[in-house]
Amino acid sequence: MAAEVKLGTPLWRAVHRYRTAFITVAILSAVLNVLLLGGSIYMMLVYDSVLPSHSLPTLFSLLAMITIVYAFQALFDMMRSRILNDVGSALDQNMQPLVQRAISEAALRGGRFSGDGMTPMRDLDNIRAFLSGTGPTTLIDLPWIVFFLVVLSMLHIWLGVTALVGALIMIGMTWMTDRATKAPTQEIGQLTSYRSGMAESNLRHVEVLTALGMRERMRDRWSEVNKVYLASNDRLARSVAVLGGSSKVFRMFLQSAILTVGALLVIDGKASGGVIFASSILSGRSLAPIDTAIANWRGFASARAGWRRLNDLFARLSAAGDAVVQLPRPSKELLVEQVVIAPPGTQRVTVQHAQFRLGAGDALGIIGPSAAGKTSLARALIGVWPVLRGSVRLDGATRDQWDPERFGEAIGYLPQTVELLEGTVAENIARFEPDAPSEVIIAAAQAAGVHDLVVALPQGYETPVGSDGTQLSAGQRQRIGLARALYGNPFLVLLDEPNSNLDQAGEEALEHAIAGVRARGGIAIVIAHRPSALARVSHVLFMRDGRQEAFGPRDEVLAKIMSKPIPINAGVEAADNSRGEAPRKAAGGER
Structure with missing residues (x-):
């Protein structure tokens, strides 16, 4: 044996x-x-x-x-x-x-x-x-x-x-x-x-x-x-x-x-x-x-x-092989059921019993104080952290039912720290896909509002970004990272503090990108500390100490959390300012 x-x-x-x-x-x-x-x-x-x-x-x-x-x-x-x-x-x-x-x-x-x-x-x-x-x-x-x-x-x-x-x-x-x-x-x-x-x-x-x-x-x-x-x-x-x-x-x-x-x-x-x-x-x-x-x-x-x-x-470690049955790309809903999350390799729970549902065309803003579990939840949603209990499902299927590469094509992700890889701007936007169509790369750049910025670079789309993107400024890296997240029109787009290094033009491009994801029937999730990122969302999830304290339509949740004297630090500022900016809604209306 x-x-x-x-x-x-x-x-x-x-x-x-x-x-x-x-x-x-x-x-x-x-x-x-x-x-x-x-x-x-x-x-x-x-x-x-x-x-x-x-x-x-x-x-x-x-x-x-x-x-x-x-x-x-x-x-x-x-x-x-x-x-x-x-x-x-x-x-x-x-x-x-x-x-x-x-x-x-x-x-x-x-x-x-x-x-x-x-x-x-x-x-x-x-x-x-x-x-x-x-x-x-x-x-x-x-x-x-x-x-x-x-x-x-x-x-x-x-x-x-x-x-x-x-x-x-x-x-x-x-x-x-x-x-x-x-x-x-x-x-x-x-x-x-x-x-x-x-x-x-x-x-x-x-x-x-x-x-x-x-x-x-x-x-x-x-x-x-x-x-x-x-x-x-x-x-x-x-x-x-x-x-x-x-x-x-x-x-x-x-x-x-x-x-x-x-x-x-x-x-x-x-x-x-x-x-x-x-x-x-x-x-x-x-x-x-x-x-x-x-x-x-x-x-x-x-x-x-x-x-x-x-x-x-x-x-x-079990090496994940190709799925026998290739599921179609998700297009309907994201369902989170009683999710419990801990950082890989530890038993320290950072998110407890999160539960919500989003449909095609929805956009969710996740707010809360520091160490509330927002980024932990985000990493579980896109499948890079395992779920201890509960499940995260796209169109009813958990991540392990997809081929990893096919699942990744349906996900757009912009982390807090944007990590560009050694190569050109075009290669980074295209996720280093071999022979990526130029029109698809440009479409992603335009969706992120970064096309004009890229063509102004010394070599345009062929400009080398350097190791970890060191040839670009922090704002340029973040906007190119946003274009990478939008490449190929993924169904679920998750943006973790996407406006931390953006100027006014970048903020407007971000709002336009979120509206674009919703308009084409995708789902956008934004983790925010600054108010402008919440202007185009339809729902808000408020977290504190790893727990989901409120979820629902944006204005209802913001009104609820602002009615209580809760010191939620940046989350309060985001909520308060977002209420003042309520008229800046997506052209297609809010859900």
Whole structure:
């Protein structure tokens, strides 16, 4: 049963696809190991046949044959190296999407990995490097030690016994290498991620660190982590160097010991002179896989640790596959039923028993004091946070009934902190959709009122935004983020503090965008602290301390909460000012 479980993991299934390639490598290795006898046989024949007879034709005939043998050795060795390199690259390509998906799911569930969060990617890199290197060939060659020991024993039993004792000692050294490198390898894997994450964080926040005089302190913190990282690497390198050096020295000593045994056999008349040199070569070849394994144990240990971590990751996180039945895009309603929400990875409830319904053409304003649970609710509505209890349904279906990509196409989202990705303005608006139609991109920009702003940029829609949109101002990022949220006319558009960085023109464009979503039969949800964002909504949801205290038509809810002396901070200001701006309603009327 355990074997079946292991073979059921994504990594095992991926490797199993290349079983034909591994069988081919094993066959090539078998032929190579047999051909490796050629050098020993050649030397033995030269000493035992050519030198006593002084026969040049025999010598040159043997030379021609061994040349052909070496040519085939080179060819087969190149072939198996090429096959393993292709297998490593193919495995990486096949597993990379699943690893990326698992990293994303872990982040969404609050299980983000320490440091830079890229440990699974490095684990896959280590596995690929191991498969593409000498690791698999070394493991495949290890059983052939028995073959060479048998050949040595056929020359003379004492040669085989001597080589066997040496092999057992070197196997013990391999076991010691594994024990010595296991803990440092795991520690280095964790420290690598943490060290990279800290360096990336210092770079990302360099402006704040400079302004507050914190650069030296943060650099010192990184240096302390780096010292621990270097110390772990040093311990690992010392362990590998000591045991690897010892194995090499012992193998040379063993060859000398076998030469000594061979010489004693020749003196005793039990072996020929050629046997001495042939046995020396054979013993070296028989123990070479162990020596290579010790020398490359660090890569093997890293790949093994990465394999285990990835299998654990895939076991914890179910990779969402394509839905069998493709549901149509939602177009009717959003239903929230007794929803309870907690941040992923915690049990701290931030929203309790929220319940409401919105139909096509509705717009909801969510207001309330800070830490009321507004953003938590928003993240659950668009499916990036899980729901502990209750459900969120679009046209009667929960999020898990949709293919993730198809569901995302029906959602428009503008977070508090607008995050643009490295690329052009057009690519960001189009959500990096390949070959996105220009008219659809422009339509989204016009719906967000940002078309004129974009064409005024140096390269228009092809203007690079830079890393995290740093080439643009905060207001430009927010308006381009709004255009991205509106791209493709999504049914549910959620805007979290969409006017925090907008000027008067931006505020007017935002109102127009909300009205446009309603006019085409979509649903708009706006989390607001400033009054202008509520001018075009039909409903208001008031939250406090994670609870829904009021929901209904905008004017009724605002009148209700303003009739009570409730210190709701920015929520009061939003409500009060919105009442004064009630005449600024959508042209199509309010629901």
